[in-house]
Amino acid sequence: MSFQISDKTYETDEEGYLANLSDWNPEVAEFMAKEDDCDLSDPHWEVINFLREYYEEYQIAPAVRVLTKAIGKKLGKDKGNSKYLYELFPYGPAKQACKYAGLPKPTGCV
Amino acid sequence: MAKAEFDTPQLKGIPVIPHLQPGAMAHSRPFVAKAEHQEPLGFPGELVDDWKTKAIDKMGELLTKYRALPVFLDACVKCGACTDKCHYYLGTADPKNMPVARQDLLRKVYRRYFTFAGKHFPKLVGAVELSEEVIEDWYRYYHQCSECRRCSVYCPYGIDTAEITMAGREILAHIGIGQKYSNEIIGKVHKIGNNLGLPRPALEDTLEGLEEEVEEDLGVKIRYPVDEKGADVLLVTPSADFFAEPHVDGLIGYGKVFHQAGISWTLSSYASEAANFGIFIGNYENMQKVAMRIRQAALDLGVKRIVVGECGHAWRVAYSFWNTLIGPFDFLDPKYPVPQHVCEFTYDLLQKGALKLDKAANDDKVVTFHDSCNVSRGSRMGDFPGGQFVIPREIIKASCNHYVDMAAETIHENTFCCGGGGGLLTDDLTELRVKGAVPRMEALKRVIDEDGVTHMAAICAICKSQFTKVLPFFGMGMDMIISVHQLVGDALVLGAEH
Numbered sequence: 389m390s391f392q393i394s395d396k397t398y399e400t401d402e403e404g405y406l407a408n409l410s411d412w413n414p415e416v417a418e419f420m421a422k423e424d425d426c427d428l429s430d431p432h433w434e435v436i437n438f439l440r441e442y443y444e445e446y447q448i449a450p451a452v453r454v455l456t457k458a459i460g461k462k463l464g465k466d467k468g469n470s471k472y473l474y475e476l477f478p479y480g481p482a483k484q485a486c487k488y489a490g491l492p493k494p495t496g497c498v
Numbered sequence: 499m500a501k502a503e504f505d506t507p508q509l510k511g512i513p514v515i516p517h518l519q520p521g522a523m524a525h526s527r528p529f530v531a532k533a534e535h536q537e538p539l540g541f542p543g544e545l546v547d548d549w550k551t552k553a554i555d556k557m558g559e560l561l562t563k564y565r566a567l568p569v570f571l572d573a574c575v576k577c578g579a580c581t582d583k584c585h586y587y588l589g590t591a592d593p594k595n596m597p598v599a600r601q602d603l604l605r606k607v608y609r610r611y612f613t614f615a616g617k618h619f620p621k622l623v624g625a626v627e628l629s630e631e632v633i634e635d636w637y638r639y640y641h642q643c644s645e646c647r648r649c650s651v652y653c654p655y656g657i658d659t660a661e662i663t664m665a666g667r668e669i670l671a672h673i674g675i676g677q678k679y680s681n682e683i684i685g686k687v688h689k690i691g692n693n694l695g696l697p698r699p700a701l702e703d704t705l706e707g708l709e710e711e712v713e714e715d716l717g718v719k720i721r722y723p724v725d726e727k728g729a730d731v732l733l734v735t736p737s738a739d740f741f742a743e744p745h746v747d748g749l750i751g752y753g754k755v756f757h758q759a760g761i762s763w764t765l766s767s768y769a770s771e772a773a774n775f776g777i778f779i780g781n782y783e784n785m786q787k788v789a790m791r792i793r794q795a796a797l798d799l800g801v802k803r804i805v806v807g808e809c810g811h812a813w814r815v816a817y818s819f820w821n822t823l824i825g826p827f828d829f830l831d832p833k834y835p836v837p838q839h840v841c842e843f844t845y846d847l848l849q850k851g852a853l854k855l856d857k858a859a860n861d862d863k864v865v866t867f868h869d870s871c872n873v874s875r876g877s878r879m880g881d882f883p884g885g886q887f888v889i890p891r892e893i894i895k896a897s898c899n900h901y902v903d904m905a906a907e908t909i910h911e912n913t914f915c916c917g918g919g920g921g922l923l924t925d926d927l928t929e930l931r932v933k934g935a936v937p938r939m940e941a942l943k944r945v946i947d948e949d950g951v952t953h954m955a956a957i958c959a960i961c962k963s964q965f966t967k968v969l970p971f972f973g974m975g976m977d978m979i980i981s982v983h984q985l986v987g988d989a990l991v992l993g994a995e996h
């Protein structure tokens with residue numbers, strides 16, 4: 389599977405996750421979000437950027453508590469919880485946000 | 499993200515056996531494994547040329563290797579007792595999801611190639627040639643069975659459809675048609691040590707974060723150690739406990755129990771997974787290879803005991819198969835059961851009066867318990883029959899004041915699968931998972947309406963993730979589902995004298 393932005397083609401897996409992490413750019417996130425009728429606001433970008441930084445260091449998406457803690461630090465303690473993350477990413481922060489960030493889909497019993 | 503393209507069934511309040519809808523789920527099939535997911539497991543990367551011969555040969559091999567398989571295939575008298583016992587049939591109305599019909603998909607081919615009558619008078623005994631169509635049905639309907647074994651409880655001959663499903667999947671994988679979800683995960687365990695692919699530095703970072711969080715919350719330093727040589731206990735737990743909610747609150751709870759009991763423990767970054775998807779795909783070699791990491795870690799760390807965290811099929815593999823797969827365990831302390839479930843561990847401490855629980859800490863909750871299939875029907879706990887039902891409930895009741903059971907025909911050995919077990923916990927099977935959850939949701943709704951239940955506790959990572967996902971489809975909150983050891987951890991009085 390693949391999608392196209394301007395004249396560049398992006399390869400994806402069956403569920404629309406980017407096949408190559410290095411293909412990612414902010415337009416990709418915007419494009420994917422639009423497909424889901426989701427407008428990316430600043431808090432969305434905080435999450436996406438954190439996911440990318442973390443992935444770069446650890447080759448895996450952060451665990452939910454690692455993510456909520458980081459977001460709590462950046463956006464205020466009242467936002468450092470998964471309820472807030474689900475408001476941003478209703479399909480689930482782990483999966484939807486990873487997808488926009490160009491990360492592979494988390495596997496396992498999650 | 500894929501929006502739901504199916505209607506969520508309405509809960510009726512009473513169990514209803516659906517009218518047959520042939521082909522209702524014929525469209526449901528999970529993604530097929532690619533070569534990169536197949537080959538590391540020892541399976542061919544794509545459909546092999548001589549798939550028909552290979553499939554029959556494999557079937558022949560399984561018939562000799564697993565003595566129960568031919569018995570299950572021969573014994574069925576079509577009495578019909580199992581037909582309405584499967585949650586996937588009840589939720590989808592597809593007649594091929596009746597356990598006996600699911601068995602027949604394999605049975606009719608077995609008869610054709612392995613029985614006298616089937617070889618010579620195939621029409622008389624419903625024997626059929628292996629064809630592409632049959633293979634397609636195997637792939638669809640052996641991935642609409644969670645290997646929960648509920649049907650076998652009601653079968654007068656004890657025929658275990660799960661074993662037939664496993665054989666079906668094993669044959670498919672061997673001709674090049676494996677399931678992506680399970681095989682990708684098993685590959686990650688072989689390579690990195692857990693289902694998530696969480697490498698050691700990430701695990702350490704995650705656990706450090708948890709220690710900080712718990713200290714901030716409680717003002718007490720509780721450790722979540724990894725790779726500590728010489729610890730008494732090696733805890734192997736599903737990697738979802740590191741990663742997801744509500745699982746992580748269970749992990750926090752285990753840590754509190756170890757802390758309060760003063761027993762040294764460690765996780766292992768090499769065996770950072772209790773789950774063993776080898777059983778789901780019916781493949782002995784992969785199951786053994788996954789389990790072997792745990793033996794190795796226990797030896798390397800020099801522990802005296804192995805405790806298994808809240809994971810249903812991990813416990814079944816540990817309890818029923820570890821001894822053959824990775825035994826003997828003569829290097830562990832014989833004073834303790836091998837393996838030991840974390841619920842047994844906590845129960846034992848409670849019996850000895852080594853833990854003090856303040857039930858009032860959970861007074862905001864009315865709790866019920868979801869028995870997980872693999873614990874209920876595939877194993878036991880403690881040293882008395884039915885321990886796997888009693889022990890988790892006793893722990894919950896010791897941790898909270900308000901506990902209610904769901905209807906008798908939906909708990910203990912009659913429990914309904916969460917709808918996501920057996921390697922089906924994947925987004926490409928969302929419709930199946932939602933529909934298969936219906937019987938459990940019906941039972942839950944009744945105790946919500948009648949008894950004011952607010953939370954359902956479970957001891958399986960798959961159940962917890964599945965309910966988190968499907969509860970909202972039925973208008974219930976995803977945070978209703980909690981870990982048993984979250985209740986324990988929240989009620990535990992730290993630092994108290996005994």
Ligand code: SF4
Nearest residue numbers: 584643644646647649
């Ligand atoms: S093992 Fe469970 S899922 Fe499979 S047919 Fe039997 S009841 Fe259904």
Ligand code: SF4
Nearest residue numbers: 574575577578580653
């Ligand atoms: S209950 Fe057992 S014997 Fe009866 S139809 Fe089902 S599998 Fe066959």
